[in-house]
Amino acid sequence: MKRFAALIDRLVYTRSRNSKLALIVDYLKHTPDPDRGWALAALTDALDFPAVKAGTVRALLGARVDEELFRLSRHFVGDTAETAALLWPEKPLPFREGVGVGHVDGAQLQQAPPRPSPEGEGGLSISQAVDALSTATRSDAPAILASLLDRLDADGRYALLKLALGGMRVGVSARLAKQAFAQAFAVPVDDVEELWHAIPPPYAPLFAWGEGRAPRPDLADVAFFRPFMLAHPLEGESLDLSDFAAEWKWDGIRVQLVHGGGETRLYSRGGEEIGGAFPELLAAFDQDAVIDGELLIRGKAQGGAAGGAASFNALQQRLGRKTVTKRMLADYPAFVRVYDLLAVDGKDLRGLPWTERRRQLEAFVPRLAASHFDLSPVIEAAHFDELAELRAGARDAAIEGMMLKRRDAPYVAGRRAGFWYKWKRDPLVADCVMLYAQRGNGRRASFYSDYTFGCWTDAGELLPVGKAYSGFTDEELKWLDKFVRDHTIDRFGPVREVEKTLVLEVAFDSIHASKRHKSGLAMRFPRISRIRRDKPAEEADRIATLRAMVT
Amino acid sequence: MARTKPWLESHPHGLYVRPADLWIDPARPVERAAVTHGHADHARSGHHAVFATPETLAIMALRYGVDAVAGHNQAVAYGDGFERGGVRFSFHPAGHVLGSAQIAMEYRGERIVVTGDYKRRPDPTCAPFEIVPCDIFITEATFGLPVFRHPPTRDEIAKLLAAVRAEPDRCVLVGAYALGKAQRVIAELRAAGWQAPIYIHGALERMCALYADHGVDLGELRLVGESDKAEMAGQIVLAPPSALNDRWSRRLPDPVTAMASGWMRVRQRARQRMVELPLVISDHADWDELTATIVEVDPQESWITHGSEEGLLRWCEMTQRRARALHLVGRDLEEEA
Numbered sequence: 001m002k003r004f005a006a007l008i009d010r011l012v013y014t015r016s017r018n019s020k021l022a023l024i025v026d027y028l029k030h031t032p033d034p035d036r037g038w039a040l041a042a043l044t045d046a047l048d049f050p051a052v053k054a055g056t057v058r059a060l061l062g063a064r065v066d067e068e069l070f071r072l073s074r075h076f077v078g079d080t081a082e083t084a085a086l087l088w089p090e091k092p093l094p095f096r097e098g099v100g101v102g103h104v105d106g107a108q109l110q111q112a113p114p115r116p117s118p119e120g121e122g123g124l125s126i127s128q129a130v131d132a133l134s135t136a137t138r139s140d141a142p143a144i145l146a147s148l149l150d151r152l153d154a155d156g157r158y159a160l161l162k163l164a165l166g167g168m169r170v171g172v173s174a175r176l177a178k179q180a181f182a183q184a185f186a187v188p189v190d191d192v193e194e195l196w197h198a199i200p201p202p203y204a205p206l207f208a209w210g211e212g213r214a215p216r217p218d219l220a221d222v223a224f225f226r227p228f229m230l231a232h233p234l235e236g237e238s239l240d241l242s243d244f245a246a247e248w249k250w251d252g253i254r255v256q257l258v259h260g261g262g263e264t265r266l267y268s269r270g271g272e273e274i275g276g277a278f279p280e281l282l283a284a285f286d287q288d289a290v291i292d293g294e295l296l297i298r299g300k301a302q303g304g305a306a307g308g309a310a311s312f313n314a315l316q317q318r319l320g321r322k323t324v325t326k327r328m329l330a331d332y333p334a335f336v337r338v339y340d341l342l343a344v345d346g347k348d349l350r351g352l353p354w355t356e357r358r359r360q361l362e363a364f365v366p367r368l369a370a371s372h373f374d375l376s377p378v379i380e381a382a383h384f385d386e387l388a389e390l391r392a393g394a395r396d397a398a399i400e401g402m403m404l405k406r407r408d409a410p411y412v413a414g415r416r417a418g419f420w421y422k423w424k425r426d427p428l429v430a431d432c433v434m435l436y437a438q439r440g441n442g443r444r445a446s447f448y449s450d451y452t453f454g455c456w457t458d459a460g461e462l463l464p465v466g467k468a469y470s471g472f473t474d475e476e477l478k479w480l481d482k483f484v485r486d487h488t489i490d491r492f493g494p495v496r497e498v499e500k501t502l503v504l505e506v507a508f509d510s511i512h513a514s515k516r517h518k519s520g521l522a523m524r525f526p527r528i529s530r531i532r533r534d535k536p537a538e539e540a541d542r543i544a545t546l547r548a549m550v551t
Numbered sequence: 552m553a554r555t556k557p558w559l560e561s562h563p564h565g566l567y568v569r570p571a572d573l574w575i576d577p578a579r580p581v582e583r584a585a586v587t588h589g590h591a592d593h594a595r596s597g598h599h600a601v602f603a604t605p606e607t608l609a610i611m612a613l614r615y616g617v618d619a620v621a622g623h624n625q626a627v628a629y630g631d632g633f634e635r636g637g638v639r640f641s642f643h644p645a646g647h648v649l650g651s652a653q654i655a656m657e658y659r660g661e662r663i664v665v666t667g668d669y670k671r672r673p674d675p676t677c678a679p680f681e682i683v684p685c686d687i688f689i690t691e692a693t694f695g696l697p698v699f700r701h702p703p704t705r706d707e708i709a710k711l712l713a714a715v716r717a718e719p720d721r722c723v724l725v726g727a728y729a730l731g732k733a734q735r736v737i738a739e740l741r742a743a744g745w746q747a748p749i750y751i752h753g754a755l756e757r758m759c760a761l762y763a764d765h766g767v768d769l770g771e772l773r774l775v776g777e778s779d780k781a782e783m784a785g786q787i788v789l790a791p792p793s794a795l796n797d798r799w800s801r802r803l804p805d806p807v808t809a810m811a812s813g814w815m816r817v818r819q820r821a822r823q824r825m826v827e828l829p830l831v832i833s834d835h836a837d838w839d840e841l842t843a844t845i846v847e848v849d850p851q852e853s854w855i856t857h858g859s860e861e862g863l864l865r866w867c868e869m870t871q872r873r874a875r876a877l878h879l880v881g882r883d884l885e886e887e888a
Contacts, residue, residue, distance in 0.1 A: 012818055013827045065697070068865050073698045076859070077817050086698035086816065154700075158818075445796045445808075445825055485798075494823075 001124045001152060003031060004039050005159035011043075011170035015441045020172060024180035035126045037202025040181070042126075042163040044174045046201055049133045051141040052164045057084050060146055064089050081165055085158035088149050124151045126163070127202070133164055175270040185210030190227045190413040193271055198224035221261035225271045226290060226342050226350070227413035228254060231403060231420035238384045239404055239421070245354065246379040246387055248303065248394075249401040249422055250337055251312045251510070251524075252296040253319070257285045257336060260343075277321045278334050284372040289364065292340035292411075293376065298333045301551055303399050308374070309337070311398075311551055312524065313512040338365055339376035339403075342411060350411040357411065394425040398551040400509070401425045427507040428549055429529060430455065431540045433462055434502040437484040438495050440469060447477055448484035448496065451528070453504050454519070456542045462500055463519040465546060471507065471527030480531070503532035503540050511549050519543055521550070556687075558638070558658050561854075561877045566665065566689070568656060570636035573602070575654060575665055578879075585640065587667025588651035589614070589730055602627055604642055606650025606765055610730065613761055627652075629678060645669040646680035647834050648731030649762055655683050663687040664848070670833065671840040672704060675738040676731070676767045680844075688850035689877070693835040694813055695859035701813055701837040707830045708739045711787070714807055714828050719785040722750070723828065724806035726792035729755050731834050733789050734762045736811050737769045739832075740787065748773045750783055752790035752799065780804050796825050813837065842866055 007027045014020050024043070028036050041047050057080060061070055065087050077083040129148055136144045145164065149157050162168050178196055182189035187210055198219045199206050208214035255274070256267045264282045266275035275282045278295070285291075296302075297318065299310025310332075318324070318332050341361040342350050349357050358378075365375045379402065381387040391402055401424035409419040432453035440449035450469040454462040472480065483502060490497040507529035514522035521543070560567045565577035573583040580597030587593055587603075589610030594603070596615040600623035601608065608626050627633060629652065632641030637659070642652040647668040654665045664685040671680050694701075715723050727733040733755050740749065748771040751759060759769055775788060784804045794800065795808055810826045813833030821829040836844065841863060845853055852873040855863050860876035867874035 013821060013829065015825075015827070066865065066869060069697055069862060072859070072862050072865070073696050076696055077698055078819055082818055083698060086700070439796065439825075441825075446798055446801055 001126055001129060001156050001159060003027065004035070004042075004126050004163075005152075005155040007039065008159045008162065008168070008170060009155055011172060015171075015445075017176065021176060021180050021183065024172070024177065025184045028180060028184040033204055033207055034202035037204060037207060038126045038130050038163075040177055040203065041201035043168060043170065043172045044177050045166050045168060047130070047163065048166065049136065049141075049164055051136040051138050052133055052145060054080055054165055056142055056145060057081065057161060057165065060084070060142055060149075061087060081161035082158055085154050085161055088154070088157050090153075124148065124156070129160055129163065130202075173270055174272050178271070181206070181210065191216065193227040193413070194219065194224055196225070197265070197267070197271065197273070198222040223258040223260045223263040223265045225256060225258065225265070225267045227271070228256065228269060228292065229340075229411050229413065229420060230415040231422040232415055232417065234404065234421040234423040238388075241381060241384055241387065243407060244404045244421075245358070245407055246381060247339060247376050247403045247405070248307075248379065248399050249403050249424065250294040250296055250302060250309055250376075251400040252294040252309065252315055252337075254292075255295040255336060256290065256292055256342075257281065258290045259285055259288055260290075274319075277318055277324060279324065280329060281334060281336060281372055284369045287364070287367050288345050289341065290343040291336070291338045291361075291373075292342060293336040293338040293373075295334060295336055298335060301398055303397050307397065307399065311510075311512055313514070313522075335372045335374065337374055337376045338368075340411060353408040353410060354405050355407045391423060391425060395428075398510075399425070424509070427509055427525075427529075428511065429505055429507050430465075430546055430549075431503050431532060431535060432465060432506050433500050433537045433540045434483075434498055434504055435462060435464055435500065436495050436497050437480075444477075447481045449477055449481070451480070451504065453506060455540060455546055456538075457519075458542070458544060463543060464517060465519045465521050465543065466506065466508070466523040466526045468504075468506060468526045468528050471529055472531070476528075476531060501537050503535040503537055504528050505530040505532050510551050511546055513550055519546075521546055556661075556663070559656070559663060561879070563879060565879065566877075568636075568638055570658060571638040571640075573635060573638075576667065585654055586611070587645065587654060587665065588647055590648070590668070593667060600624055602633070602640070604628065604650040604652050607652070608650075609761060609765075610650060610758075613757055643681045643683050644678035646671060646674060646677060649677045649734070649765060649767065651677060653681070653683060655685065661686050663689065664850075665689045666691055668693070668835055669844075670836045671844060672701070674735055674834070675742055676735045676762060682844075682847050685848065686851050687854060688845065688848050688852075689854040689856060690841065690845065690863075691835065692841065692855045692858035692860050692863045694833070694837050695841060695855070695861075695863035697838045697862070699813060699816055699837045700839055701816070701831050701833050704739055704832055705743065707811075707832050708736075708743045710828070711736075711740070711809060711830055712743060712745060714809070715785065715787055718807055721805040721807055722783045722786050722788050722803050723809050724788045724790060724795065724800060724803055725830070726795040726808070726810040726812075726824075726826070727789050728812075728834075729791045730758050732811055732832070733791075734759060734767060734769060735834065736789065736830075736832065737772070738767060741768065741770050745787070746770065747786060750775050750778055750786055750788040752788075752794050754791050754794070755789060775802065792824075838862075845872065 010023050011020055061084050073087055074083045132144050148160055152160060178192045179189055182192045195206055195217055205217045209216050254269045258265045264285050265273055266278055266281055268274045296309040297314040299314055301311040302309040314332055341357055341364055344364055394401055404421040404423060406419045432455055434451050435454045436452040437448040438450040439445060440447055452464050452467045454464045457463055484496055484498055487499040488496045489499055506526050508523040508526040510524045512522050513520060558569050564579050566575040573585055574581045575585050576587055576593040577584050582599045584598040585602040586607055589607045594611050602625045605626040608624060627642045629642055629644050639657040641655045645651040645653045645667055647670055656663050662685040664683050668691050669680050727736050737749055750773050753774060753776055759772055763769055788803060800806055807827050809828035809830055811830040811832040813835055814820045815829030815831045853867060855876050856879050864874050864876055
């Protein structure tokens with residue numbers, strides 16, 4: 001538990017993705033089974049101990065710490081697990097480590113006896129903790145958890161409580177964890193992606209394979225995730241339509257639905273399971289197959305009645321939920337617009353060219369319930385210029401753009417040059433005024449690189465309409481940083497309010513009504529496209545102009 | 552004004568000793584002030600006459616210029632004192648920073664001790680806290696919640712040294728308050744065997760020199776402004792907290808940002824400050840020190856000044872000790888803790 005606690009601690013404070021990766025790689029290489037597998041599961045929130053809840057922890061603390069002191073502490077710390085970890089009673093730390101002497105006395109400091117580790121020799125391991133917690137019942141869970149906490153120091157208690165309660169929040173996605181595994185054992189990340197979901201924690205066969213001690217695990221009859229094929233943006237080049245087929249690009253989320261081995265699973269782009277939020281799709285997908293498609297909500301915002309899909313905003317109401325109410329199911333009916341077939345009736349189709357997969361897909365989709373699945377249509381166009389004309393109309397039709405797929409390409413993981421292209425419609429732009437700025441992370445920690453900007457109300461007031469932290473060059477960033485520092489009029493913690501004089505041309509993909517912001521608007525994919533030093537702030541756009549762009 | 556004692560009044564901007572016509576740590580300029588230590592929230596400029604330890608007077612002279620510490624002032628060494636208006640004042644080590652003192656006052660058979668800021672654990676840069684028995688104990692409470700338990704300093708220094716050794720191409724930039732914390736971190740590093748030059752921000756230079764003049768050996772210090780970027784790789788750099796993540800730090804070789812403060816005990820606090828390496832090193836008493844000190848001093852009554860008064864008050868209530876909160880203003884709890 002000590003090494004795991006140290007890992008958690010380092011991850012909490014490490015912001016760079018590469019550094020996080022290096023920390024996990026190091027941990028996986030130097031930690032034995034099954035501890036490293038449990039740790040990996042804890043990091044990716046794949047563990048669940050039904051008998052242990054936040055209430056269990058509060059009750060334990062209630063029996064050991066004064067209620068008022070707990071309340072004051074919880075209020076200050078802001079997190080129950082951390083408060084409990086810090087407050088858990090232990091012997092007072094020896095604050096008189098030696099005698100203060102008014103001058104440096106190194107010898108004396110060094111002679112003081114080392115502090116005994118509460119874990120001692122042969123301390124508590126993660127697997128011991130996991131075993132204890134998973135066999136706990138609601139009635140003996142408090143006693144079991146208490147005995148574990150008694151064996152740990154404050155950092156260890158924090159790690160244990162986060163492991164037990166979930167919600168690690170150390171900025172490690174499933175994707176990052178898989179990359180760490182691939183890097184640690186020099187195996188292809190695509191293979192890790194596939195195997196990951198097929199093998200339960202603590203992933204012993206996965207580690208055995210990674211270390212070359214066992215063959216690649218056999219995945220027959222398992223609903224495992226296949227890494228997605230991704231697209232490059234199309235930038236200026238024109239393609240021969242005898243080589244490429246075109247489809248509309250819908251603004252939802254990319255999903256994979258897998259049915260196999262008696263299980264159905266819904267995976268998002270990163271390979272995270274999101275079926276819990278969409279039970280109706282799991283229930284409706286009853287064929288032995290693997291499909292790739294866009295998860296959408298029924299509506300008319302995208303492509304009108306023929307398009308049949310609501311805006312991304314509507315989909316957001318359904319995302320990230322653990323459970324769904326009947327009301328949500330009725331108000332925001334979800335469906336999948338299917339565009340590829342990766343496997344059917346036990347056969348893997350990924351090696352076949354797109355044309356053949358498409359033929360089989362068209363034959364397959366009628367086997368699915370039309371209420372929850374439809375086929376992504378192929379756009380008919382004689383030549384590329386005609387396609388370009390259709391794309392020009394995409395903005396009016398409120399469609400995000402087009403996808404171009406090479407007809408003879410197999411389905412391969414990741415972004416492969418020349419196979420798939422996304423061809424988004426041209427962005428919308430608006431002239432906005434910078435209002436607030438905040439410093440960035442990592443390399444940008446000393447730069448004011450995150451900007452909140454606003455537009456004018458009819459009453460002549462500036463209201464925020466969005467926030468952006470990309471789109472500018474390094475040179476422009478230096479200039480913007482200096483502007484913020486030289487024109488700060490107020491500070492709110494890390495946020496600086498600036499003089500309302502700088503116009504930023506903001507590009508964004510679309511704009512939606514939103515209750516979250518005072519302006520009632522939310523931009524999708526906003527970025528700074530130009531700094532308009534030439535333009536007076538009074539001439540920036542009005543909220544009303546932006547409202548007219550809402551889809 | 553809170554009714555406290557006929558002879559000692561608590562005002563929002565300081566404690567007033569009526570028979571002596573003297574203020575303790577007043578937040579605004581007064582005729583006569585006794586100052587516990589040199590931190591700016593206790594030692595303000597502009598008083599006509601200051602009573603403080605020689606070290607504190609030297610620090611005030613450095614910070615506010617020579618004029619601020621003129622002939623009206625009186626240096627009071629540890630263990631010494633003076634009498635004024637029938638009140639007997641004496642100064643005793645508080646263990647907080649160089650020159651920090653508790654001020655004891657005796658009037659008509661009653662003794663009151665004002666701790667100012669204090670800590671109990673050893674600090675190679677200042678004299679250790681002394682227990683002064685009294686009737687009324689006026690204590691700080693910066694870390695007056697049981698979540699604050701500072702780990703042994705040497706463990707935190709070991710963490711810092713491990714980070715330096717793990718990243719030979721980077722430097723570790725430690726945010727440390729310019730008076731006290733910075734010098735203590737340097738002295739603790741020396742005690743742990745770190746002999747290399749330590750690089751400092753210009754804002755720390757004069758205070759480090761003052762400490763050296765008072766016999767605190769800080770080893771070789773170099774100014775960041777006069778050093779090569781490459782030379783600082785694998786080294787330790789100290790700067791005031793406000794310089795972390797600011798433009799100044801761009802001249803350093805890919806710094807690992809560390810911060811030495813008692814607030815670092817709480818993860819969200821450290822994250823808010825974009826700290827990668829939190830070091831729980833404080834010049835204030837933690838919860839165990841605060842409560843143990845009240846037990847040792849065992850006063851008839853404790854008055855709790857700045858910080859988490861509620862937490863310590865609650866503890867006094869639970870242990871059947873008389874206590875009350877004094878609400879003083881102008882105490883800066885963030886930066887130097």
